[in-house]
Every structure is written in C-alpha cells, then in structure tokens.
Amino acid sequence: MGSNKGFMVVFSLLGSMVLMFLTIHEWYIHKQKTAQVSIKEQKLRKDLLRKPCADVNQSLVNLNKIDLNNFIVDDKHGILYCFVPKVACTNWKRTLVALKHGEPYPNPMSFKGDWVHQWGKFRFLRQLPKAEREAKLKHYTKFLFVRDPFVRLISAYRAKMQKYDQYFYDGYVRPILQQYKNQTNLPLSYKEAMEEGFHPSFYNFIQYIVDPQTETYAPFEPHWRQMHRLCHPCLIEYDFVGHQENLQEDAQQLLKILKLENAIKFPPSYENMTSGNSVMEWFQGVPIEDRRKLYKIYEKDFQLFGYRRPTELLDD
Template structure:
C-alpha cells in the first residue's frame, strides 16, 4: 500500500528535486541550499547512528503529510505555528483556506497531525527516502530569548508547575514561592533572563529530564545528522525561504504562507539581553548550543563570549 502511494507521488514531487529542480528554483536558492546542506554534511561527518534506532519520543516533531509527500520537522520558536497552520490548510479540500483562519491555540493539538512515529518501520523508511523533508532553524541565542519571553514571562499552568517554581526557588532563593499559579501571576513574580540561563547551564537540569522542547537544542529535535533534509530554511529569511519551498512543492499558486510580523527578538538586541548574564554563564550556554551554531551556519557570538 505504501509503495503504491509513493509511486503516485514520485511523478509529481520528487524528480524536480534531483535533476529538474532548476525549473522551479532560482540559481541563488539552489546555491544557498547546497551550502546549507554541505555544512550539515561537514559537521555530521563521522556520525555512526541510524535514525531507525531512535525510539518514538525522538520522532515527536516529524509531521507527515501523505497527500503532498511532505515531512516537516518542527522546532518551537521557529515559525512552527504558521507552518502547522499551513499544513492544516493543506489537509482541507481545494481551494485551500487561508492558514491564518486557524487559531494558534488549536494548531498545537496532538491529534491534528500524523507523526512519523505513528507509522511502521518499513513505512518510516519509505517516507524518509521518498518524501520532501524540510525544517526551519534560527540563531540559537535569539531562539532562546524568544523562549524566555514566551514561556518565562507569559507562562501558563504547565510552565509554572514544571519550571517557574523551580527556577524561582533555586536561583532567586525565594522560599515563599506560591504553590498556586494565579498567586504568582498577581504578584508578578518572574525569573530574570539570567535566572533562565542559570537553569539551563545547571548540570542538574539535564540530569533529571531532557530540556523542554522550546529550549531543547534544534539538532536534538530534528536529527540533521541522521535525516537527509531536502530543504533547510532559516527564520532570518523566513518569507523568502517559505516561498521557495512552496515552489519546490508546486504549491506556490495554491496556498500562501502567512506573513511574518516584526520580530520582537532581533539579533541586534541579543547583547542587551545578555548584559546581566556573567561571561562564565554565557560561555557555558554557548557550549550547550554550540552544535546548533555550527550545523546551521550561525556565527559564534564573540562579542558575548570573549573578554
């Protein structure tokens, strides 16, 4: 059954990626993608591990669209809400609805999508071989700041119970942290960005549980040394990259990727955010995210790390 389905897709989607991709994508973008994928190959050299040895939890971020032959590995805080909106829209009948018609609080429900882990091992192998696989990445420190703004300053019950109370007790040395979520919101008790960094670099954090996905390293979510991605997009060029990807998928005339709004967490503001973080903690933080910087072509932020 899977074999038959894949054959149906092959004529429509896959040949242009190998030999005829030039029909759809400009030479500039061909070269850009070549450089991004060459960088992955360079930094993945020597990795001796099979994707098929990973357990199901490692495949939680791989969304499968069988109708269009797509596998999208989503990374929180890297436009994943709008990509999920777009994939939900593509599940509807043509003409596809506006992706923005789907509310953000609805698109993250687990039953909205089929994930790679839901398929048998032979099906996974077939889809990974034949489907168009893509991900979008972001400067690791900018992504971290965005996670702090979203989950530490505007937290909900889940983040309060699991993270806020621990951070406040451990690094603000507050002994009277309210047990009830609403009590803390009323008194506006929130961890500082330095408190958040302290939590991440603390060896106890990773020892007792993997990082929460909003600040887990991107390579640990999407395994770029194990999955050979067809397209690597960057948040910094989101609209242009999204348009090129839709061209590759032959969907540019069928659906529009939602417009991006002004990013409140810009690269130029990173220095300001780190002013209150001691250089020792900055360096520890960089070591934790160093592989993301290297794999995805982001420069080492020397202005933050060097005396």
C-alpha cells in the same frame, strides 16, 4: 496640429508599453537571480550539515534509538516537517492544517494558534510502523526551519518565563524562582503568580540551563532543547533547511519546490518577533563564564546550521 497630438498620444502609449515591458523584464530577471541565490544557499546549508555529520553512522536503523516527536507527516503532499518550537512552527502548522483541506485551500491564518497545537490534528512519524517510517523518510520532501540559537533562547524566555501557563509555572518557573532567586512561599496558581509579578530574570533562566543538574534530572523542554536534538540532521538527510532570519523568502522557495506556491500563502511574520539586534542587551546581566557555558551547550546548533560564533558575547 491634430496629427501632432495623435502622434504624441501614440508615442506616449508606446513609451508606456516599453517602460512596462522593461519593468516586467527586470522583475523576471530579478526573480531568476533570486531563485538561483536560493538554490545556491540551500546547497551551502546542506553541505554544512554533511561535514560535521560525516563520522556519524547515518543508517535509518538508528532512528529506533531517537525520539521522533517533532516530525509531522503530510501524506497528501508527500511532506515530512520537523518542527522546532520558537522557529515559526505555529505558522507552519497552520499551513499544514490548511493543506489538509481541499482546494482552494483556506487561509492558514484562519486557524487559531492554540487550535493547531492540538496533537490530534496531525499525523506523526513516531506513530507509524518502522517500515513505513523508513519509506517516508526516503521518499518524502523533508524540511525544517532553524534560527540563531541564542535568539531562539531569548524568544523561549519571553514566551515561557515572562508569559507562562500552569504547566510552565509548575514545571519550570516556580522551581527556577526557588532555586536561583531564593524565593519562598510562592503561590500555587500561575494566575496569582502572574498578578503578583513573579518572573525569573533572563539570567535566572540561563543559570537553570547551564546547571549540570538540569539535564541530569530531565531532558531540556523542547522550547529550549537544541535544534539538532529535535530534528537529528546527522541521521536524516533534509531536502530543505530554512532560516527564520530569511523566513518569508525561504517559505516561498519551499512552497515552490512543493509546487504549492500558487495554491497557498505562508502567513506573515509576527510584529513582536524576537530580533537578533538586541542579543547584547539581553546578555548584559549574564556573567561571561555562564555565556561560555551556554555556548558550549548550543555549539553544535551554531555549527550545523551555519550561525557564527558570537565573539562579542564570549571573548574578553
């Protein structure tokens, strides 16, 4: 009887070990397949960039003619990051700030969002002499993260039109309310304006963007400026193109390429992040003519970064 019990215990232990081995094996296979899919996906994304850019002179000489305001340099790890506002840029800046410290790296989330947006925390490509810029562009790992252009636009509206500070109130909210909502006698203080509930509608925001006078007066503010105009993918050959829609997986894959996957963890996404599922609802109050004008403005972003044309918004 005792020997039977012993046999059952041994058999049970063997069974558990076999099950554990199979689980680990399945996890390893899954990890390998995921890595293969990520490599294949990166190739597709980079190929997508090359086709429309084939006719563009990609000489680095042309970099003197463009702004490099959004390129952060990390000399310690050989990284060049072009940040796109409203595409996880706060969390990438947090990560880069953490990487400036020695190992073990601090948790990126320990750095406050307002703190990481202070320009003095980073070294920018625009600050470097021409020869040094060109050397880093050739040898460093260059990456950017992109997002569905219309979803990014909604996110920009939520962040800067519904919740604004004095800068955005003076430069954008107040003029939009005056021009497209015919509101007069607006408060001078953004706090007072917020308390009284002054906000442009999403349609007012779109009216402002599609108005030809907007770009004539000044370039788009970076939060809604086209992604290709911020990061110049036809002049700079990126090593990694991440998508916000696949943020955590892409971030992990990039950290692996940088040999940092075991040293630092990319912060989790915000719970209130703008979803692509509600795009139709946001655009219900926007006439189809203005939707089409808007698409023309952001069409190159859709094409370069592999986002489908939103036919449900643009076709009768």
